[in-house]
Amino acid sequence: MLSRRQFMGTAAASALFGLPKNLAAGNGAYSPIDAQVRNIQLAPPNYAQTEIWGYDGKMPGTEIRLSQGQRVQRTLQNNLPQATSIHWHGIRSDNAMDGVAGLTQDAVPTGGNFDYDFAVPDAGTYWYHAHNRSAEQVARGLYGALIVEENDAPDVDRDEVLVLDDWLLNPETAQIDPDFTSRHTRSHAGRRGNFVATNGRYQLSLPVVQSERLRLRLINAANARIFVLQLAGLEGWIVALDGMPLPAPHPVSEDLVLAPGQRIDLFVDVIAEVGETAHLVRVDDNEGLSQVAFPVAARGTQVRRGPPMPLPPNPDQNVTNLEGAMRARLNMGGGAMGSLDAAIFQGDRKSFQELVEANQFWAFNGIIGMTETPLLEADLGQTVRLEILNDTVFPHAMHLHGMHFREVQKDGTLGPLRDTLLTYGGETREIAFMANNPGDWLFHCHMLSHADSGMMTWLKVNA
Numbered sequence: 001m002l003s004r005r006q007f008m009g010t011a012a013a014s015a016l017f018g019l020p021k022n023l024a025a026g027n028g029a030y031s032p033i034d035a036q037v038r039n040i041q042l043a044p045p046n047y048a049q050t051e052i053w054g055y056d057g058k059m060p061g062t063e064i065r066l067s068q069g070q071r072v073q074r075t076l077q078n079n080l081p082q083a084t085s086i087h088w089h090g091i092r093s094d095n096a097m098d099g100v101a102g103l104t105q106d107a108v109p110t111g112g113n114f115d116y117d118f119a120v121p122d123a124g125t126y127w128y129h130a131h132n133r134s135a136e137q138v139a140r141g142l143y144g145a146l147i148v149e150e151n152d153a154p155d156v157d158r159d160e161v162l163v164l165d166d167w168l169l170n171p172e173t174a175q176i177d178p179d180f181t182s183r184h185t186r187s188h189a190g191r192r193g194n195f196v197a198t199n200g201r202y203q204l205s206l207p208v209v210q211s212e213r214l215r216l217r218l219i220n221a222a223n224a225r226i227f228v229l230q231l232a233g234l235e236g237w238i239v240a241l242d243g244m245p246l247p248a249p250h251p252v253s254e255d256l257v258l259a260p261g262q263r264i265d266l267f268v269d270v271i272a273e274v275g276e277t278a279h280l281v282r283v284d285d286n287e288g289l290s291q292v293a294f295p296v297a298a299r300g301t302q303v304r305r306g307p308p309m310p311l312p313p314n315p316d317q318n319v320t321n322l323e324g325a326m327r328a329r330l331n332m333g334g335g336a337m338g339s340l341d342a343a344i345f346q347g348d349r350k351s352f353q354e355l356v357e358a359n360q361f362w363a364f365n366g367i368i369g370m371t372e373t374p375l376l377e378a379d380l381g382q383t384v385r386l387e388i389l390n391d392t393v394f395p396h397a398m399h400l401h402g403m404h405f406r407e408v409q410k411d412g413t414l415g416p417l418r419d420t421l422l423t424y425g426g427e428t429r430e431i432a433f434m435a436n437n438p439g440d441w442l443f444h445c446h447m448l449s450h451a452d453s454g455m456m457t458w459l460k461v462n463a
């Protein structure tokens with residue numbers, strides 16, 4: 001395995017010499033990401049090993065870390081028993097590299113490969129994951145962190161990537177529950193696990209030093225679980241959401257809510273005493289549990305810093321011309337206990353009972369799943385306002401590919417840039433974005449069982 005320094009060295013070298021274009025067009029041009037089946041010790045040591053699907057056989061997959069403006073150049077090698085593809089979640093990059101099987105590329109068959117090559121315009125915390133049969137492939141472990149470093153490194157002592165997930169394991173065998181399409185999971189809150197882990201580790205523990213400042217990069221890779229988190233023995237600030245820096249660090253005073261697909265970057269100062277343990281706390285049914293433990297091993301040599309400076313802004317963060325925007329609406333309906341009594345599925349109107357039999361439960365504007373024509377078609381540079389009504393009794397985490405949006409808040413002001421919006425049942429929300437990235441972009445619920453059973457549409461930005 002390459003160390004981070006060696007990896008940076010390789011990336012710098014290829015940026016320096018460049019790669020001839022004809023090489024990029026061929027297959028297998030870049031260093032591989034090998035999607036493969038592997039047994040790992042996921043559950044605690046008294047359990048059997050678990051068969052996962054992982055990038056390079058690792059959980060999480062090999063971290064990809066590079067500097068803002070560089071290119072990701074990697075060849076996916078598919079050694080899985082299923083066709084697959086990789087989506088680079090949150091990267092505002094080339095549509096042809098977005099990795100959506102069936103929309104931007106064909107799924108890569110078993111034994112095949114695909115060259116991904118794109119620039120990363122924004123610094124921040126992103127992730128990559130399978131985007132074919134995602135409800136199964138992500139639940140089996142096909143994801144990893146994609147970290148884009150600021151060219152001006154922030155003032156922190158350490159940088160820790162924390163990928164949160166819950167696994168649905170058979171408690172006897174420690175194997176992943178292979179029913180990825182169950183009616184109940186699809187029609188209710190999605191696939192929820194019974195084994196919660198961080199970076200594939202049960203009760204992750206990271207020794208720290210008093211007064212040091214850590215950057216924690218939280219990534220929710222779960223199929224459906226909304227993580228509710230708190231800090232104990234740590235004083236923290238939110239510095240970025242979904243990769244994008246906040247204009248001013250926001251002190252952590254309330255619960256942190258991290259929906260599937262979302263990221264939060266925190267700066268935290270260790271304020272617990274030597275001998276104590278600080279925690280990232282997960283709130284589960286009103287109970288506080290340790291998600292990550294930070295035992296304070298020693299008193300640091302340094303004094304605590306003052307409040308942090310904001311991260312440097314990424315390019316093109318403004319959403320302007322709200323008045324002249326094109327407007328569209330998305331009504332989300334369906335699911336258990338919902339009011340959907342019929343919807344269009346594969347071109348035909350079906351009663352809810354027929355949809356249940358087809359194992360399809362969710363509709364956008366009365367239509368289940370992908371359509372021939374996009375939800376909306378915008379011209380390059382146009383501002384788009386999209387009103388979203390969650391007319392269901394479940395929360396949904398709506399993810400837009402290719403562009404970040406801002407929420408148009410109730411008072412008319414714009415919220416932070418995000419790529420995934422958590423909506424609760426009964427809410428109406430509105431997002432606005434600049435259609436500044438040409439191509440066909442998916443817009444779907446990141447509760448992946450919901451996406452698989454109807455909650456998936458797309459929009460088009462003309463070149």
Ligand code: C2O
Binds near residue numbers: 129131399401442444
């Ligand atoms: Cu993170 Cu379309 O997905």
Ligand code: CU
Binds near residue numbers: 397451455
């Ligand atoms: Cu959903």
